[in-house]
Amino acid sequence: MTAVGLAGCSTSSGDDGGADSKQLTVWVMGDSSENFDALIEPFEKESGVDVTTVAVPWDSVDQKFTTAVASGNGPDVLQIGLSKLRTYADSGALLTLDADTIADYPNLAADNFIDGIAGDATAIDGAVVSAPWVSDTRVLFYRSDILAEAGIDAPPATWDDLRADAKTLAGRGDGQYGYYIPQWDSALPVVMTWDQGGDIVDAEGLIDFDTPEFDDAVDLYTGLYADGSVPTNSDFDQTQGFISGITPMLVSGPYLGAAIAQTAPELDGKWAVTTIPAGSDDTSLLAGSNLGVWGSTKNRAGALQLLDFLAQPDVQLQWYELDGQLPTAKEALADDSLTSDPLVSVYSDQLAKSRLLPLVPNWDGETGKALLDALNSIVLTGANRDDALTGLFDATAGTPAN
Structure with missing residues (x-):
């Protein structure tokens, strides 16, 4: 790495001096x-x-x-x-x-x-x-060695392929899964909606989850749980799950690649990344x-x-x-x-x-939370799907998205 130089090294600027200027x-x-x-x-x-x-x-x-x-x-x-x-x-x-x-x-x-x-x-x-x-x-991380052992010769190109491959991988035995869904990640179901060709913002710039494309995304999200393809424990460690092979596929960011390389160098050549699976689109999160x-x-x-x-x-x-x-x-x-x-x-x-996710006020504490609360209630506690989604629609209706 080359030496780094500083631009604009002076710390004096008008009334910015004083005891705290250093x-x-x-x-x-x-x-x-x-x-x-x-x-x-x-x-x-x-x-x-x-x-x-x-x-x-x-x-x-x-x-x-x-x-x-x-x-x-x-x-x-x-x-x-x-x-x-x-x-x-x-x-x-x-x-x-x-x-x-x-x-x-x-x-x-x-x-x-x-x-x-x-x-x-x-x-x-x-x-x-x-x-x-x-x-x-967000990109798709996959254990190429484990996929190959299961007879899967390429990473899934579509979300339908991913669901099918995840079910195959989950069939390796008790305690084995095919994919990992972070229960705290409100961006994933939005990405799934985009990839079904939809959006969660309507023509008036308001949050709107009540669309056919979001419903398709819910089918995918809940279907992975229904297939037994994802772990349900909330404290599941995605890095260790990937390294151990318990969850040989997941969607995450570049920071995970760095963690894998540093923590498990012995896996070099046994894992890779590819772009997000596609539906009618292949858009990911910025x-x-x-x-x-x-x-x-x-x-x-x-x-x-x-x-x-x-x-x-x-x-x-x-x-x-x-x-x-x-x-x-x-x-x-x-x-x-x-x-x-x-x-x-x-x-x-x-x-x-x-x-980008819509820049709504307090996404994590309100809109994103309502989204996760609805989906997690369906897949983790058996809540009625229609009731949970109606609650989501009501909780987020009219929220400005910009």
């Missing part, structure tokens, strides 16, 4: 704080800014953010999952990253990032409140995370400088190497070190056929 606090989500600290060592050394990294568990993100908004005591920089962008923006806590604000930070220019990431994925109601950080999409600046930060220039540093192609390549997170910078994704990787080739192909 301090920054950054919230990163999940358990990536150690890797993040390693990534930003050059930034700290060259800028003289001392960065404190706080790892926030994904299941604590909402509570921690709400508390910070109420108290006014937030970090200087924070990672923002795309499903939370509208909620965060609506709070008024984020700095608007308009053209004047980022003028001295060239790596933050929208045209440096891949199509579909800048713009709709960084702005709410036309106001840019975040900068792209990592991109993400996901990932942005970075935002807390509006009342006492070190705005330092925060913007850090965002600019993290947007550098070489830095984004280092982050993929350290943490398995795909870049958002065009130049990084086009780098030979990535384009020569067959996994990244699949990720890139799928990114080109991916789309």
Whole structure:
């Protein structure tokens, strides 16, 4: 990896000086704080800014953010999952990253990032409140060795093929399954709906699950459970399930590939990825995370400088190497070190056929939760399908999707 340089190294900017001009606090989500600290060592050394990294568990993100908004005591920089962008923006806590604000930070220019990431994925109601950080999409992971042993010579190309193959694989014996459905993943049934040729947003821009295509997606989702092809325990570990072969197929993001390679190098050559199975379409999820600046930060220039540093192609390549997170910078994704990787080739192909979840207020806590509550009640507790779906339609009707 080549040495990383800093753009815009000065941390003085108008009234941004003072006692905190050499301090920054950054919230990163999940358990990536150690890797993040390693990534930003050059930034700290060259800028003289001392960065404190706080790892926030994904299941604590909402509570921690709400508390910070109420108290006014937030970090200087924070990672923002795309499903939370509208909620965060609506709070008024984020700095608007308009053209004047980022003028001295060239790596933050929208045209440096891949199509579909800048713009709709960084702005709410036309106001840019975040900068792209990592991109993400969903692809099909499969254990080629286990599929071959079961007489399946290629990964499933369609969702119908996947359901049939999963049932075959589940027939290997007790405690063996063919596929894994994360009970917490509200994006999967939406992707299934897209791939049936439908949408969950109507012509008026409102959430609408009451469509034939969503019904087809429900058939697929519930059918995998009815076939006995997926585990039902809520604490099932997808990484270990894939490594052990208990669940030799699943849809996930590039981070899973990094985890498999690091945890089970002995499986090299025994697993692969391919694009999402198709119905009438083969669209997947455009996901990932942005970075935002807390509006009342006492070190705005330092925060913007850090965002600019993290947007550098070489830095984004280092982050993929350290943490398995795909870049958002065009130049990084086009780098030979990535384009020569067959996994990244699949990720890139799928990114080109991916789309955002609707940026509704509090997707995770309201619309997405209602979706999962309905589906999980059907497959896990035997709830009446029609009643569960009617409850979903009623709970989400009229929700604006932008």
